[in-house]
Amino acid sequence: MSKIEYQTPGGATVICSVDTIPYSEALNEAFDAIDHNQGALFCSGYEYPGRYSRWDIGFIRPPLEIIGRHRRFEINALNERGKHILPIIQQAIQDQDYLQNLEITPSCIVGELVPMPDYFPEEERSKQPGLFSMLRSIREYFASGQDPYIGFFGSFGYDLVFQFEPIRLKHERPENYADAHLFLPDQLFIVDHRKETAEVRNYDFHMGSHNTYGLERSGKHFALQTPREVELKSDNEPGEYAEKVKQIQEGTRKGDFFEVVLSQVFTSGCQDTPRELFDKIRNVNPSPYEFLINLGNEQLVGASPEMFVRVKDGIVETCPISGTIPRGNDAIEDAERVLELMTSEKDEAELTMCTDVDRNDKSRVCKPGTVQVVGRRLIEAYSRLFHTV
CATH class of the missing domain: 3.60.120.10 (Anthranilate synthase)
Incomplete structure (x- = not known):
């Protein structure tokens, strides 16, 4: 010690x-x-x-x-x-x-x-x-x-x-x-x-x-609630989300919007404990960022490949992701999927927009003239997916 x-x-x-x-x-x-x-x-x-x-x-x-x-x-x-x-x-x-x-x-x-x-x-x-x-x-x-x-x-x-x-x-x-x-x-x-x-x-x-020396590291015991139903539900009625997309497309043509992030919330009861769910997510989709946070009244469980922001020695780093495609069954199919992803105009445009927004945000808090793009449309390979970052 x-x-x-x-x-x-x-x-x-x-x-x-x-x-x-x-x-x-x-x-x-x-x-x-x-x-x-x-x-x-x-x-x-x-x-x-x-x-x-x-x-x-x-x-x-x-x-x-x-x-x-x-x-x-x-x-x-x-x-x-x-x-x-x-x-x-x-x-x-x-x-x-x-x-x-x-x-x-x-x-x-x-x-x-x-x-x-x-x-x-x-x-x-x-x-x-x-x-x-x-x-x-x-x-x-x-x-x-x-x-x-x-x-x-x-x-x-x-x-x-x-x-x-x-x-x-x-x-x-x-x-x-x-x-x-x-x-x-x-x-x-x-x-x-x-x-x-x-x-x-x-x-x-x-x-x-x-002085905390010698005092016990104790905490309140929280009971888990067993869900009464496990049916998957959405906060949108059938067809409602698609209609919102059409409205946004029309508004974009008119110049009403520059960027819209349209959300849809799905909820379902879960029979697993938070720890069991965390184990399943990690086994199915190993990621750079895997987390289980027990806040007491609720638990957050998830995994993400995306570095939102990292600060070390005064250097601010971010790594936005946009562009995803499933992996193939072998190396040949993997190569075909990567080619399909890299030649997608839609995925390229989305990542360009994300990079621009991210660069503008960092310019608000970083020293003027220091924000730069150090990588462009790089491939990251995961167990089931390819991403462009």
């Missing part, structure tokens, strides 16, 4: 104990507990030199969570350890001018983000008051170059964009709808598949009279 001890810019002491654990059993504890405990598993079943590497990371029973809804937020201690971390978080945010109406108890901090100003330079849009302002303050308070793993893990919702670009919402949101749900873990299981090594990192936090 080794230990890393450091002091954060905010004055908190962090002690990280690192233990080597058996590679083949590294995530067993997390996998066994994830169905009924808050936590997350982030796995990679695909490797691509220079882009994706096969690392797994997981945790269960985190001590702290942050939930954001519209312009309100709550920071909850999830166990006794969290109650000792919460005052450290409080020190990081309590004097920030982007927050208002703070209410603080021993187990919870709730508050609101101040409204966005009516006018500001467009290049300052991403710096307007929002949930990310608070996350930046906490990050700066805890920041250290001595540990690359500790941080917030969880889910971000699409509605977070409205904190930067407010518009009138057409559809009602459920009362318990969260724009973001993040955990601060104090124990991480980390697996390096290339080296076939694994470790568990246990964190303790100390500041003033608050």
